Amino acid sequence: MTETQTSIMPLLEVCNLSISFTQYMEGLRQKSLQAISNLSIDVRAGEVIAVLGSSGSGKSLLAHAILGILPSNAMISGKMRYAGENLTPESQASLRGREIALVPQSISFLDPLMRVGEQVRPSMRNGNSSAIQREIFARYHLAAGTERLFPFQLSGGMARRVLVSIAAATNARLVIADEPTPGLHPTVVKETLAHLRELADEGDAVLLITHDIAAALEIANRIAVFYAGTTIEIALASDFSGEAELLRHPYSKALWQALPQNNFIPLQGSQPYPDALPPGCLFEPRCQLSSHECKAAQPEPRHLRGGTVRCFHAA
Numbered sequence: 001m002t003e004t005q006t007s008i009m010p011l012l013e014v015c016n017l018s019i020s021f022t023q024y025m026e027g028l029r030q031k032s033l034q035a036i037s038n039l040s041i042d043v044r045a046g047e048v049i050a051v052l053g054s055s056g057s058g059k060s061l062l063a064h065a066i067l068g069i070l071p072s073n074a075m076i077s078g079k080m081r082y083a084g085e086n087l088t089p090e091s092q093a094s095l096r097g098r099e100i101a102l103v104p105q106s107i108s109f110l111d112p113l114m115r116v117g118e119q120v121r122p123s124m125r126n127g128n129s130s131a132i133q134r135e136i137f138a139r140y141h142l143a144a145g146t147e148r149l150f151p152f153q154l155s156g157g158m159a160r161r162v163l164v165s166i167a168a169a170t171n172a173r174l175v176i177a178d179e180p181t182p183g184l185h186p187t188v189v190k191e192t193l194a195h196l197r198e199l200a201d202e203g204d205a206v207l208l209i210t211h212d213i214a215a216a217l218e219i220a221n222r223i224a225v226f227y228a229g230t231t232i233e234i235a236l237a238s239d240f241s242g243e244a245e246l247l248r249h250p251y252s253k254a255l256w257q258a259l260p261q262n263n264f265i266p267l268q269g270s271q272p273y274p275d276a277l278p279p280g281c282l283f284e285p286r287c288q289l290s291s292h293e294c295k296a297a298q299p300e301p302r303h304l305r306g307g308t309v310r311c312f313h314a315a
């Protein structure tokens with residue numbers, strides 16, 4: 001493989017990923033819930049791809065599937081490849097926390113009974129771990145002595161910086177940030193996003209999972225829009241502009257138009273639950289462009305104007 005092929009090849013490829021869960025109903029009756037269906041996405045070194053969607057769209061499940069930490073009642077189909085190799089439970093276990101790092105949603109991920117320096121150092125594979133940990137803390141503006149503090153002694157912003165430090169300490173090539181900003185002060189949000197962008201600029205691939213379109217647009221190269229468990233559009237971040245004329249899917253356009261700084265037009269209706277998905281296009285019940293075709297079948301993803309879209313009528 002040439003150097004050029006390596007640099008353009010996605011570090012992570014997810015093809016037609018479907019995840020369902022078996023649930024017990026009354027008695028011993030079982031029911032299968034389709035949480036993600038035919039989801040495809042790729043992540044390249046040096047880029048931030050933001051996975052954007054509302055709660056329940058399947059965003060965090062994607063992160064857990066890549067890391068191999070889904071619950072045991074999950075059934076998975078489709079392919080996931082990392083650096084050209086199929087991801088298997090064994091390879092996921094050896095890559096997790098080494099080549100693939102997670103910046104988790106909640107700061108409760110930190111062990112409350114352990115000093116934070118001790119929580120960062122085990123992520124390092126080589127060198128003087130104390131010196132490297134201090135270097136990383138300094139880079140993220142964590143003052144000398146922070147390493148001796150317990151999580152409850154940190155502010156929200158400091159705890160976030162410790163979580164990003166853990167990802168930076170692993171020397172991971174793929175960083176998955178799962179909703180890293182909710183509930184944070186705007187200054188801390190900006191800072192956390194800047195740290196993620198910095199990791200991508202240093203050559204990592206960053207998958208940012210968020211429901212915050214403004215946060216996504218701040219640092220992402222591309223945006224994958226999720227709806228009801230699948231990607232309905234993958235677009236360049238720069239396509240989110242003007243009157244949304246560069247966007248391809250009616251839902252992406254509606255998300256953009258609903259922002260206060262745009263036309264503040266609310267989108268009627270709500271995302272369907274996994275046990276009540278419509279038979280055709282998943283967005284059909286809310287779509288003003290719906291036709292007979294849209295009610296009958298789900299559109300397949302197709303390339304359009306440098307992006308990907310799942311819509312029969314996108315042009």
Ligand code: SF4
Pocket residue numbers: 249250251281282283284287288289290291294299310311312313314
């Ligand atoms: S396929 Fe039809 S219903 Fe679905 S988004 Fe496109 S126009 Fe709307």
